Amino acid sequence: MQKTPVISLKNVNYAYEEKTVLENINFELQEGSFMGLLGPNGGGKTTLIKLVLGLLKPTSGTVELYGKPASRFKNKHLIGFVSQKSNAFNKGFPATVYEVVSMGLTAKIGYMHFFTKKHKKIILDAIDQVGMAAYKNRNIGELSGGQQQRVFIARALVSKPKLLILDEPTVGVDSENVQRFYELLHRLNVEKGITMLLITHDTGIITQYATDIACLNKHIHFHGKPDDYIAMNEADLSNLYGHPINKVVHDH
Numbered sequence: 001m002q003k004t005p006v007i008s009l010k011n012v013n014y015a016y017e018e019k020t021v022l023e024n025i026n027f028e029l030q031e032g033s034f035m036g037l038l039g040p041n042g043g044g045k046t047t048l049i050k051l052v053l054g055l056l057k058p059t060s061g062t063v064e065l066y067g068k069p070a071s072r073f074k075n076k077h078l079i080g081f082v083s084q085k086s087n088a089f090n091k092g093f094p095a096t097v098y099e100v101v102s103m104g105l106t107a108k109i110g111y112m113h114f115f116t117k118k119h120k121k122i123i124l125d126a127i128d129q130v131g132m133a134a135y136k137n138r139n140i141g142e143l144s145g146g147q148q149q150r151v152f153i154a155r156a157l158v159s160k161p162k163l164l165i166l167d168e169p170t171v172g173v174d175s176e177n178v179q180r181f182y183e184l185l186h187r188l189n190v191e192k193g194i195t196m197l198l199i200t201h202d203t204g205i206i207t208q209y210a211t212d213i214a215c216l217n218k219h220i221h222f223h224g225k226p227d228d229y230i231a232m233n234e235a236d237l238s239n240l241y242g243h244p245i246n247k248v249v250h251d252h
Contacts, residue, residue: 032211044218083169149169164185
């Protein structure tokens with residue numbers, strides 16, 4: 001018996017002010033997968049994410065989460081979202097790591113509820129899962145970009161999501177911490193069974209960790225396994241991205 005996909009887009013088109021952003025998108029993400037979504041800037045990746053999250057409605061076609069229309073999907077706590085780091089946290093931002101992570105639980109239980117011992121344990125466990133336990137009382141603005149993104153993942157984890165969507169989360173993170181960041185996502189995928197959908201430009205490193213790769217530039221130009229993506233030649237990739245590409249792929 002075939003399982004219902006976590007995400008399903010069928011014949012999806014989306015236009016903004018008469019400009020077609022996505023055209024005839026057919027796309028599925030299976031439970032337990034780690035999908036790397038690649039493509040050029042302006043290719044429609046963030047728009048696709050917004051359709052999945054129910055923030056936009058397709059011009060035509062259907063978008064489903066766990067077999068339900070995304071715009072009417074009720075179990076929002078099952079979906080965690082981590083956006084690009086916006087550098088909004090300056091040194092004086094008045095929130096600790098613990099407080100930032102607790103915001104993810106507040107969204108689930110409501111603002112009028114007090115945290116019980118059980119809730120506090122969930123928050124501390126999420127902080128520990130991302131390796132930030134030693135920083136739980138540190139001001140968020142004092143952390144490095146990589147550390148902040150770990151905290152944002154912990155904030156998403158407190159609602160115990162089954163699907164984690166990340167939109168270029170390594171922007172502004174140094175190369176050494178990018179590797180550690182992907183290792184964290186891989187561990188959450190393998191050990192916790194969290195399905196991942198990750199928008200990234202890290203075309204080399206994503207092939208080490210993803211179970212599936214999709215390339216989007218208005219259309220889905222490729223959807224398959226990392227080894228098949230690696231086998232694509234530079235001419236094919238240049239045609240996808242619309243400009244010359246020199247492929248850099250790390251060894252597994």
